Structures are given as C-alpha cells and as structure tokens.
Amino acid sequence: MTTVEPAAAVPSGRHQSPPAPKDGPARTARKNRDWVHGLLMSAPALGGLIAFVGVPFGYAVVLSFYNVRLGSPLEPTFFGLEQYRRLFTDPDLSGPFLRALLNNLTFAVVVVPLQTGLALALAILLNRKLKAIGLYRSLFFLPVVFPMALVAVIWRLILARSGDGLLNSALHAVSFGNWGAFDWLGDGLTAMASVIVLSVWQGVGFQMVILLAGLQQIPGELYEAAQLDRASRWQQFRHVTLPGISGTLVFVALLTSVLSFRVFDQVYVLVHGGGLDEDATRTVMYQAVTTAFDQNNIGQASAITVVFFLIVVVLTLIQRRVVRPGTEDRS
C-alpha cells in the first residue's frame, strides 16, 4: 500500500485550513485508486447478496410463470399467470391459500395492536428509576432470545388438550372443578388465538426495548412542567408521553406488521406433533413451504412467494415513508 503515499501526502497541506472542502482537486489521484479498493471491499458482500438474494428473487418471479415441479421428468412449461389465477380463483386449489392469507391477516390485525399496546404498557412501567429495574427489563426481554421452535414446545405443554395441561388444570382449579379438558391447539376456534398468545409472549420484549429507548428520549423537563401545571397522570400520558413517542410507536406497529407476515416456525412445529389445527393456522409462508416441499410444486410456491413479497414490500415502504421525518438520520 506504499504506492498511495505520495498522493496521500498532498492533501495534508490543504487540510491545514479547516473549511477546506472534502473533495479537493488534489485528492483526485487517490480517488482513482479508491475506485479499485472500494469495489474490492464491497465485492464479497455484494456478490453474496446478488447470488443469494437478488438472483433467487428474480428467479422466483420467473418460476411463478412456469409449471415447474421438483423431481418431475417433464420439462417446465410456460404457464403465464395461471399459477396466480389458481391461487386466487381456482375453486379446488385456491381454498388453502386464501385461508392462509385470511389467517395471516387475522394474525396481523390482532397481534399488531395487542403486542404494540402491551409493549408500550411494559415500557412505561419499566421506564422509572428503581433498584433492580434492569433485572425486570431483562426478565421481560428474556423470551426474545428463545428460539421459536422451543417456545412452541413450551406452549404445547401449557395448552395441552388433556386435563393435565397447565391452562386446563389452572381453569379447573379456579372454576372449582367445573372446567373440563379443552383442546386449545386442536380446536379451530382457539388454535389461532393460541398461536397469537405464544407469539406475543415471545416477541413483546423486542418492541418493549425499542419503545423504552423512545421514552428515554423524552426530556424530563416536559414532565416537570406538566406537573407544575397540575396535569394528572393521564393528562401527562396523553399530552407528553404519546406525542413524544408517536414516531417510535408507529414505527414499532409497522415493524410488527411486517414480522406478522413472516410467521412460520411456531405453526410448523405445533402442526408437526402438537396437534395444532392446520387449516385454522396455516400462514402464507407455511403454505409456500408445504407447496414447495410436500407437493414439490415450485411454480405455485414461487407465486405464493411473490404475493408474500408484495405484501411485505408495501408494509415496509409505508414504514419508511412514515418514519423518515424525525427519527431517521441522514442516509
């Protein structure tokens, strides 16, 4: 790297004067080399991203227009929009997919306000000076580090259908023996609720930490001023806390909605062994995996992937649009 020396030595004189522009003409010599180094430095990451994100994603779009099956001796045939038509309108084939879409929507519509609200309540509760407050925060954050496959197994025991399941026996105890065994995971009415509860339990600490960081940026003087004005606790919440955290709150809600559409692990684990009602809980990703893996129908699974991506991208773009003013630093 010694070859850079003479070029690098030139700007040293220029930079004696503080307001010198960053891109002085004397730097052109070095800039030329930076081109090589810059490209070399970014090449491995860029190559990886193109190979494992860019190309596969483009390929998914292409595959969705074909009738491709894994392990099929037949050549893939061009299918046009047939996969999409089947997904949305075919009387025989669209059922599971539309159900998955509806389930996922239900999941998102319940989880986003529930989890964001709970996280906000916890964040407010934990945003105070108290001995061992760090310990309390850690305890609520704890499930976030648990792999979802394990969380599903723990909740499989809690929600077990036998009278020995934790929830069933707790209800049995508080109802003085009037509560019988109920199959929380297997019953179509409560299956999705079960998945929602365990997902919120696992994830709420994540949103809590983000909101806590947001709360701590609200200047303490604002609360002092509000107290001088004899504002009640509710008024303080309504007129100081909420406006101070609204940006973070909207961000968290949108982030949670993106995450809601990526749900897969817990549904898969609980269906494969936990007796979870498959039809009531299949999600878009679950549908994509079963279509690709169990049915070897790559074309259709790719079409599901594309639909999934469109949902996520719309949510992400809304998120970026909404959050940009204020919280975003320059980029």
Place this chain on the structure above:
Amino acid sequence: MTTTPLRRLLDHLVLGLLAFVFVLPVLYLLVGSFKPSDEVLNGLSGFLPTHLSLDNYTAVLNSFDSDATGYFWRFMGVSVLVATVVVFGGLIVNSMAAYGLTRLRWRGRGAVFAVLLLLMLVPFEAVAVPLFYLFNEQRNTLYIQAVPFIANAFSVYQFATFFRAIPPSIEEAARIDGAGPWRTFFAIIVPMSKPVFASVAILTFLTQWGSFLWPVLMVSDPSVRPLPLEMSVFQGQQPVDWGQVLAFGVLLVLPVLIVFAFFQRWFVQGVAGSAVKG
C-alpha cells in the same frame, strides 16, 4: 420526582408479580427438565420441584447414539459451526463493504448503496423457495446452511451508519502516515468501531441460532441437523418423553442465555438500534 419508600415497595410488588407471571413458562421449562417425564405434564403440580435429577440431561446426551437418531453433540456442533461462520464471516464481509461504500469515494458507490437498500426490502422468506429449488443438489450439506447468510444487507447498513459518523480527520491522519485503505480500515477503523461490531454480531447470532425455515427445507439427514430442527423432530416423536424434550430445550437455549448474560448491554442496544435505524 420524589419517591417515598412505600411507593417504591409498591412498584417492586407490581413489577415483581408481573415479571413472575411473565416468566412462568420459562420456569416450567426449567423445572420440568429436571423431573421424571411422567410428572411433567401433570397439571399445576408440573411446577413443583419433585424428584429432581439430571437424568433427563444424561439421557439426552446418551440417547442420541446412532446414525439414525443423530448425536446430540453433532446437532450442537452443526449449530455452533454454522453460527460461527455466519457471524464472523458476516462481520468481515459486511463491515468491509460498508467501509468501501461510505468512506472511499468512487463513482457508482451511490448506485451500489441504493441496490443494497433495495435488497434490504427482501426478507429471507421471499427467496426461500427459489433457493430451495436452485440448491436442491446441495441439500444436507453444512455449507448451504451457512453461506447464503454471510452477506447481509442490513448488517452493511448498520455498519455504514456507524462509519459515516466517524470524523474524516482520523483517516486523513492514517493516510498521511502512508496507510492504504485496507490498513486504515483494519488497523484504525475496526478497533474504534467495537460497539457496532458487537451489536451486529449479537443480532446475527440471535437470528442464526434460532434459524428454522431454511433447515426445514434443506436438511433431512440427522448428521447435519442443527439444534432447532432437531427440537422440532424430537418433540414430534410419539410417545413424547417430556422430561427429555425439555432438557433438550434447555440445552438449546443455554448458549444464547450465556451470551445474553455476558453481553446484555449489546443485546439491547443491538435490538433497539436495529429498529431505530431500520
């Protein structure tokens, strides 16, 4: 704000109670992993610490003892190996790219960065199916579990945000002393960027350790099966040996808990930072 001792006691009571209820599932996991299997799924007495022993743990370590069942230490080894490659490979590759894109001036870097931001929009779930199809011949290998996750657009973005805030005078000084971009990066920038390396490392490790969707698609051979996938397979076998399943679960989460205990500050910063900057 002044707080009276009574008020503080009340705070502790409320928070303590809430936290206790919240971590009950974790306690249940822990207690159950030390109990005989037939006493785990046993109503509320599943919480009672009766007949505790390490039997489940020794059984988990010894009962996976053939090629058909796989070996516990192999599951652990696969998980550790894959996570190590993804975390450390990712730190090198992504930080280097971020440096090249933010601190070196060259034509086209803006366009490259824009492509990167676009790729950040694509969650792994959106490429899982085509990747599964493209790499079907490589199923049940170790490298296909790790390599696709090394380059990470979001990590590059996190590094880039940090590097942008470094004053240019620091690099100027290094360059005057004759250091090229590579030496400047590895000898000056990396050592002063420990916080971002720590939080990216932890966030990557956390995501990778629990990784499930990709192994479901790509791994069927027990000899290259990572822990979370085996967790799913193990709990799906009838009849379920609950004591052992829970002991397995504890062993699955233990490495993350240890990392969490030691690097808690970075965990929270990494997670909070991931959101604020995302």
